[in-house]
Amino acid sequence: MNAPVNDLAAxxxxxxxxxxxxxxxxxxxxxxLLRVPTDxxxxxxERTAAIVNDVRQRGDAAVLDYTRRFDRLDAPSVAALELGQxxxxxxxxxxxxxxxxxxxxxxxxxxxxxxxxxxxCGQGFQYxxxxxxxxxxxxxxxxxxxxxxxxGKAAYPSSVLMNVVPAHVAGxxxxxxxxxxxxxxxxxxxxxxxxIAGVSRAFTLGGAxxxxxxxxxxxxVPRVDKITGxxxxxxxxxxxxxxxxxxxxxxAGPSEILVLADGSTPPDWVAMDLFSQxxxxxxxxxxxxxxxxxxxDAVQAAMxxxxxxxxxxxxxxxxxxGRGALIYTRDMAEACAISNRVAPEHLEVSSSEPxxxxxLLRHAGAIFLGQYTSESLGDYCAGPxxxxxxxxTARFSSPLGVYDFQKRSSLIGVSAAGAQVLGRxxxxxxxxxxxxxxxxxxxxxxxx
Amino acid sequence: MNAPVNDLAAxxxxxxxxxxxxxxxxxxxxxxLLRVPTDxxxxxxERTAAIVNDVRQRGDAAVLDYTRRFDRLDAPSVAALELGQxxxxxxxxxxxxxxxxxxxxxxxxxxxxxxxxxxxCGQGFQYxxxxxxxxxxxxxxxxxxxxxxxxGKAAYPSSVLMNVVPAHVAGxxxxxxxxxxxxxxxxxxxxxxxxIAGVSRAFTLGGAxxxxxxxxxxxxVPRVDKITGxxxxxxxxxxxxxxxxxxxxxxAGPSEILVLADGSTPPDWVAMDLFSQxxxxxxxxxxxxxxxxxxxDAVQAAMxxxxxxxxxxxxxxxxxxGRGALIYTRDMAEACAISNRVAPEHLEVSSSEPxxxxxLLRHAGAIFLGQYTSESLGDYCAGPxxxxxxxxTARFSSPLGVYDFQKRSSLIGVSAAGAQVLGRxxxxxxxxxxxxxxxxxxxxxxxx
Numbered sequence: 001m002n003a004p005v006n007d008l009a010a011x012x013x014x015x016x017x018x019x020x021x022x023x024x025x026x027x028x029x030x031x032x033l034l035r036v037p038t039d040x041x042x043x044x045x046e047r048t049a050a051i052v053n054d055v056r057q058r059g060d061a062a063v064l065d066y067t068r069r070f071d072r073l074d075a076p077s078v079a080a081l082e083l084g085q086x087x088x089x090x091x092x093x094x095x096x097x098x099x100x101x102x103x104x105x106x107x108x109x110x111x112x113x114x115x116x117x118x119x120x121c122g123q124g125f126q127y128x129x130x131x132x133x134x135x136x137x138x139x140x141x142x143x144x145x146x147x148x149x150x151x152g153k154a155a156y157p158s159s160v161l162m163n164v165v166p167a168h169v170a171g172x173x174x175x176x177x178x179x180x181x182x183x184x185x186x187x188x189x190x191x192x193x194x195x196i197a198g199v200s201r202a203f204t205l206g207g208a209x210x211x212x213x214x215x216x217x218x219x220x221v222p223r224v225d226k227i228t229g230x231x232x233x234x235x236x237x238x239x240x241x242x243x244x245x246x247x248x249x250x251x252a253g254p255s256e257i258l259v260l261a262d263g264s265t266p267p268d269w270v271a272m273d274l275f276s277q278x279x280x281x282x283x284x285x286x287x288x289x290x291x292x293x294x295x296x297d298a299v300q301a302a303m304x305x306x307x308x309x310x311x312x313x314x315x316x317x318x319x320x321x322g323r324g325a326l327i328y329t330r331d332m333a334e335a336c337a338i339s340n341r342v343a344p345e346h347l348e349v350s351s352s353e354p355x356x357x358x359x360l361l362r363h364a365g366a367i368f369l370g371q372y373t374s375e376s377l378g379d380y381c382a383g384p385x386x387x388x389x390x391x392x393t394a395r396f397s398s399p400l401g402v403y404d405f406q407k408r409s410s411l412i413g414v415s416a417a418g419a420q421v422l423g424r425x426x427x428x429x430x431x432x433x434x435x436x437x438x439x440x441x442x443x444x445x446x447x448x
Numbered sequence: 449m450n451a452p453v454n455d456l457a458a459x460x461x462x463x464x465x466x467x468x469x470x471x472x473x474x475x476x477x478x479x480x481l482l483r484v485p486t487d488x489x490x491x492x493x494e495r496t497a498a499i500v501n502d503v504r505q506r507g508d509a510a511v512l513d514y515t516r517r518f519d520r521l522d523a524p525s526v527a528a529l530e531l532g533q534x535x536x537x538x539x540x541x542x543x544x545x546x547x548x549x550x551x552x553x554x555x556x557x558x559x560x561x562x563x564x565x566x567x568x569c570g571q572g573f574q575y576x577x578x579x580x581x582x583x584x585x586x587x588x589x590x591x592x593x594x595x596x597x598x599x600g601k602a603a604y605p606s607s608v609l610m611n612v613v614p615a616h617v618a619g620x621x622x623x624x625x626x627x628x629x630x631x632x633x634x635x636x637x638x639x640x641x642x643x644i645a646g647v648s649r650a651f652t653l654g655g656a657x658x659x660x661x662x663x664x665x666x667x668x669v670p671r672v673d674k675i676t677g678x679x680x681x682x683x684x685x686x687x688x689x690x691x692x693x694x695x696x697x698x699x700a701g702p703s704e705i706l707v708l709a710d711g712s713t714p715p716d717w718v719a720m721d722l723f724s725q726x727x728x729x730x731x732x733x734x735x736x737x738x739x740x741x742x743x744x745d746a747v748q749a750a751m752x753x754x755x756x757x758x759x760x761x762x763x764x765x766x767x768x769x770g771r772g773a774l775i776y777t778r779d780m781a782e783a784c785a786i787s788n789r790v791a792p793e794h795l796e797v798s799s800s801e802p803x804x805x806x807x808l809l810r811h812a813g814a815i816f817l818g819q820y821t822s823e824s825l826g827d828y829c830a831g832p833x834x835x836x837x838x839x840x841t842a843r844f845s846s847p848l849g850v851y852d853f854q855k856r857s858s859l860i861g862v863s864a865a866g867a868q869v870l871g872r873x874x875x876x877x878x879x880x881x882x883x884x885x886x887x888x889x890x891x892x893x894x895x896x
Binding site: 098099101102103105106109113116117119120121122123124125127133134135137138139140142143156157158189225226244246247251266268269272273275276278279280306309310311312316354358361362363364365366367368369370371372373374375376377378379380381382383384385388389391393394395396397398399401403407408409410411412413414415416418419422423424425426428429430432433434435436437438439440441442444445 | 546547549550551553554557561564565567568569570571572573575581582583585586587588590591604605606637673674692694695699714716717720721723724726727728754757758759760764802806809810811812813814815816817818819820821822823824825826827828829830831832833836837839841842843844845846847849851855856857858859860861862863864866867870871872873874876877878880881882883884885886887888889890892893
């Protein structure tokens with residue numbers, strides 16, 4: 001599996017930032033490290049708005065035009081760009097047996113986890129006051145959702161599973177996948193994942209035009225209620241624009257990992273975990289915190305040794321040198337406090353006593369406990385979702401889940417007796433707010 | 449309570465739209481009716497961005513400048529604009545006894561409902577695979593939230609309760625309220641509600657400058673993790689701009705009510721319920737659906753009779769004539785189907801058998817069951833939240849709730865044995881995606 005080392009640069013030691021919490025300028029250095037590089041091409045917003053408006057106006061015709069232009073795909077109709085269930089099934093059946101099995105295993109585990117999630121937090125409730133008044137909340141699945149799957153380099157079948165399975169478990173009536181196939185090239189793993197995860201319909205469409213088609217509907221593409229899934233800057237901007245017309249999931253920033261290590265995990269393992277984040281893209285961020293200085297050295301040495309063996313070493317190097325850091329802390333408790341400040345997307349507690357530190361960790365997308373829990377196991381098949389809040393947004397947001405494909409409605413059924421009690425309160429408050437019709441609506445239900 | 453009728457216009461019959469589902473053009477007429485009027489002053493976005501950036505750069509000094517300019521309030525420091533707990537308490541204690549009691553009663557009921565909600569859907573879960581692998585999700589409250597409360601005309605103490613209580617029940621560490629006091633004029637009911645609901649700190653700040661101060665923090669105003677609460681177009685735009693830096697709640701459109709009536713509720717009651725929505729603002733929307741044509745006439749007659757008695761009759765008339773409708777349906781089932789298409793914020797099932805229709809209703813912010821359940825009881829004191837999705841967004845979003853002040857973190861603790869099973873799946877899938885470091889991170893944990 002080791003790729004040949006064919007250049008000297010690959011052998012140069014990694015110049016990765018070293019910080020210590022005891023440094024005078026540590027707080028400022030950490031803030032600087034966490035600053036998210038922004039993609040600030042103002043042309044993207046303008047071009048995306050033009051595409052979205054055009055698709056909204058001209059529907060299928062505009063979708064076809066943009067697909068021709070951006071994906072070099074010339075189709076007679078949008079219907080011709082739809083993949084049938086037979087296409088998806090064939091993609092699955094044509095896979096090597098090991099891949100088929102791995103997809104099935106991963107899907108089964110992801111489904112099991114999300115079914116537990118549905119049981120734990122996807123239920124409504126009802127109760128009655130003594131006077132018979134009913135109060136509660138009902139939970140219903142979204143009718144129809146759209147899942148965006150990127151094409152090209154970043155076409156990840158695991159993303160298909162992680163977006164489609166929770167929608168399926170939530171009970172969404174219809175799940176529409178869009179995936180660009182530039183030049184007509186289809187990714188068989190993506191189609192196979194769509195099959196096994198339970199996509200209802202699939203279109204080989206991408207970019208802002210696909211997002212707009214899902215948000216507003218066209219003659220061929222049905223209008224959905226929510227759009228989830230990652231994409232490039234145009235897709236992100238299109239999702240931002242159609243938000244309100246449909247729901248969207250979060251707009252993800254660069255991916256991140258933070259590892260808290262007490263020194264008990266083999267350094268090679270932690271080095272590879274840091275690499276697995278860094279290999280995603282040059283803006284990805286990998287940070288290691290440890291109160292064991294010798295361990296930080298050992299991980300750095302392991303990184304220097306292992307880096308040349310990896311095909312994506314150039315991306316890894318750029319990511320680690322640009323945004324990575326090894327941070328020496330006073331103790332594990334301080335490392336936990338810093339982790340709460342970072343609110344990382346992925347948080348590994350690479351410790352012999354993870355249960356000791358877990359209660360201290362308040363903000364993180366996913367927490368990986370103990371040395372055997374590499375982030376990559378969570379990315380693919382442990383069960384929890386790999387769509388997680390980035391850029392510190394774990395302070396206020398959550399992993400993608402069944403709850404993102406459900407919505408709640410309050411239930412209120414006031415009894416005649418209840419209306420007497422509630423009516424008097426409402427009249428007083430409504431009059432205080434100067435809303436006389438509100439007060440009268442309550443007063444009319446009062447018995448004399 | 450009846451205001452004097454001092455002009456003839458107040459006596460003119462309401463010219464409210466009548467539709468029938470049997471009409472040829474009904475679908476188009478309904479679509480037209482539901483179109484949300486958009487506030488499209490492009491200057492607002494530009495001016496708001498300038499304010500937000502200025503506060504981000506200059507902090508307190510900028511906040512003071514804008515407060516001076518927009519609220520005509522000249523303070524020596526932002527600290528001087530903070531209200532102490534003693535100020536809030538005094539506001540509460542100075543209220544007339546009836547208002548004090550009503551606020552206490554409403555708060556107790558709203559708290560009780562949200563505590564049920566916390567029990568029902570605010571909990572985490574954990575389970576173990578046979579091989580000892582731990583999977584789960586933990587739920588934690590947000591550390592610090594900001595609640596925006598509008599000043600002036602639309603200063604509603606009930607809004608304070610509905611935003612603060614769920615944050616409090618969720619266990620947020622600190623709840624910061626901002627409320628503009630133009631010209632220094634404070635609303636005692638708002639301050640009293642802040643006291644009773646449990647606000648931690650309060651600043652007499654408003655507008656985009658208050659939102660920016662909460663999002664980025666200043667020397668005096670602490671940075672929060674999420675901002676909720678309604679406001680004018682500048683506040684809404686500022687929330688849009690800071691989204692990502694902090695969480696925000698939904699950005700509300702005009703308020704709406706849809707009433708499904710089988711004819712069993714006194715027409716006066718339904719007329720007043722339609723008015724209570726319409727009195728909010730001229731863009732508010734009130735729609736009545738009934739399969740009983742004589743009942744529609746009776747409600748219209750009741751409206752004509754009751755309208756002149758209401759102080760806000762001009763707003764009500766403008767709202768009902770501009771955006772209201774009485775719709776004749778084939779039967780109640782068809783009325784329910786149309787309601788699902790509308791996905792209204794407030795949905796009254798004014799029927800003698802509401803439990804028959806409730807299961808058919810899939811999309812609504814809050815469902816009010818039976819003739820005694822006026823929307824106004826829900827607005828103030830039934831218990832459920834009155835912050836609800838508008839403009840059809842109930843298709844994919846939910847009432848404000850405890851869950852909006854919590855976030856979830858996945859928990860994954862893979863055992864040594866589990867790593868053998870999961871590792872093989874992850875290696876296959878990671879290689880399929882071309883991510884060798886992911887594959888290696890899993891492979892290193894495999895025992896030979």
